[in-house]
Amino acid sequence: MERLAGGVMLLSGWRRALMAFSAGLIGVVALPPFGFFAALFLSFTILVWLVDGATGEAGSGWVRRLLPAFWIGWFFGFGYFLGGLWWLGNALLVEAEDYAWALPLAVLGLPAFLALYYGLATAAARLLWSDGAGRLAALAVAFAAAEWLRGTLFTGFPWNAVGYGLMPVPLMMQSVKLAGMDAMNLMAVFVFASPALLGTRRGARRGLALAGVALVAHLGYGVYELRFSPDPAATGTGVRIVQPVIDQAMKLDDTVRAEIFERHLALTAAPPGNGGRKPEIVIWPETSIPFILTDNPDALVRIAEVLDDDQTLIAGAVRMEAAGAGKPPRYYNSIYAIDGKGQIIGAADKVHLVPFGEYMPFGPLLESWGINAVAAMPGGFSAAREHPLLRTAGGRSFYPLICYEAIFPQEITADAAQSDALLNLTNDAWFGNTPGPYQHFRQAQVRAVQTGVPLVRAANSGISAFVDSKGRVVLGLSYNIGGYIDSTLSGSSVSYQDIAKQNLRFYILLAMALLTALVSRFGFIRAKN
Incomplete structure (x- = not known):
């Protein structure tokens, strides 16, 4: 040596x-x-x-x-x-x-x-x-x-x-x-x-x-x-994660938006594999709703047709907000909670945006040169100030982390202790079957252990999973495996692990x-x- x-x-x-x-x-x-x-x-x-x-x-x-x-x-x-x-x-x-x-x-x-x-x-x-x-x-x-x-x-x-x-x-x-x-x-x-x-x-x-x-x-x-150490007790709340596996090029094609939407609805309506009751909560991945939901009331009607009255859909979507007379609208990478009647009962916007992906640093200058963010709306996405808890019709709450927010420990505040689970919606189809989706999942998995709060992760192409508060995968779908998984929401650890x-x-x-x-x-x- x-x-x-x-x-x-x-x-x-x-x-x-x-x-x-x-x-x-x-x-x-x-x-x-x-x-x-x-x-x-x-x-x-x-x-x-x-x-x-x-x-x-x-x-x-x-x-x-x-x-x-x-x-x-x-x-x-x-x-x-x-x-x-x-x-x-x-x-x-x-x-x-x-x-x-x-x-x-x-x-x-x-x-x-x-x-x-x-x-x-x-x-x-x-x-x-x-x-x-x-x-x-x-x-x-x-x-x-x-x-x-x-x-x-x-x-x-x-x-x-x-x-x-x-x-x-x-x-x-x-x-x-x-x-x-x-x-x-x-x-x-x-x-x-x-x-x-x-x-x-x-x-x-x-x-x-x-x-x-x-x-x-x-x-x-x-x-x-x-x-x-004692294992966290199950909550008894049934949850379904939908993993549609839609190619990213297809998601960018305006002519197939209705087809994409219907694919998500079909997986939502599918009967439980074990013959049990329908899950109380259904979760779709990041930007799974392929249009501005508030501009498409018929889409909310279709969601209500698929959901039972006591079910809640949580789905990723682009949210548009008017900015005032003469100003362009603001766009947010968001998560909606929609009840069984097709009503939007909650929303959470992304706080930590991806530079060059969702917004352009020095945006006006670079845009004047014809350089735009890869995954952003016109003018780029806007960032929210905080992570509000996302609540369902049945009283459950989730701490939202959209896409790569899950790799930032500092993004998780003490409010996570009041939630039933960390909720990570993502779309890793951008990166194909490379190490990227596997690395992303590992870092989100560690967040569950670090906080002592279980993780529910829905990814368009994978990896989707239920992860308990000790980092163990309870049930999951591997990369590029389309379908859905049903499980019972895990409980949190005995005590929330305070980041401070x-x-x-x-x-x-x-x-x-x-x-x-x-x-x-x-x-x-x-x-x-």
Whole structure:
């Protein structure tokens, strides 16, 4: 191991860049649909050894001294994000004649930009670098900060945060309810980087022991939660999720809107497979109603014809709102609740819009150049200010998360504790049968564990599922499997997991890791084997 570590440290030029890029690319194997989390042990071990050898020019300024470490992190991040996000380009091919020109920006430009966060992380870690286990703490702190910034700046894009690599199955998801995603990012980097100590020996015994204790505690807590902690009781409320599997190109075709609508209605009216009673709640995916519902009263009549009086339909749709005389209307990506009489009894609008997808940053300027958002209405969608609970005719309530809102822990407020379930409506047909839908589902699944509130997820093409508050899939439909699933709504965990309390615990862990890095860096203690 020492010879291998030395060889990696001494790499230079393009070989060094290629090794960093390859290490990031290897880490992608830990993400869905593969979920081989052990790949990150190799990925972060190589990263540590590369940073070990990232020494700047003697006597130069601190910026030039940190540049070698920055570029290692950047190439590592470029490999990780390129391998993990290439599928975004599929959305641009749905209307290739209009958006194919932007393919390099999505497939190469976005990973190159996101890699800047990892470059900053390795540069910051290098400031506190030491010979022993303290450098792992420095790297963990720096990556945790970088992931927080990535999820916050420029509206945020925390897709595939490194902490998800430590949570491939429900057994390994339970720790997230203690201190949130930021803590999982911190712990993941420390644990996955720990084999690097075998290549340098200094501080190996202490560092590996600490990483081992953290990993065993992580697994042990998962075993406790799944086997010995009380399971949430079922509510008795029947729910149907409709997964129509409609090709995205078809959804954009104005001539087949009636056909799309009728397909949803047919799946809604289908009798329960077990011969039982009809579900009280039927859920359609994001933008499943293919027209402005309030402009089509006949559509509400058709819904009333299909529903029983005691049923409620929850469906994704575009909502239009008048903006006043002489002003264009505003459009919202919304969810409607419609009772058995065809009356709209509730609505919730999307808060966190997708940049370049649902709205254009610097919209007027870019639109003047003929550049429009991929999935938006004329002028783009408008964002709501908050997530109101969506209530059904039977008194059940859902906390709405439309599309990728489910990847943002900060989008979920304490109001979720008053809901019966998190409700995630999405349309991942934009991305085809690529890793994208599987990654999206995994992150929504973790939100259920983090909050202690079950998840009901309806996706146009999949993955749709009922997920309990411990992250277990009760019933689901895989990608591209059309149909519906009926289940009973699960209950919440014994107590709602407060995001604010999770953040406080994370700050304590962060302070401990930072103190460890500082002590190791400035020589207050000597690392020992």
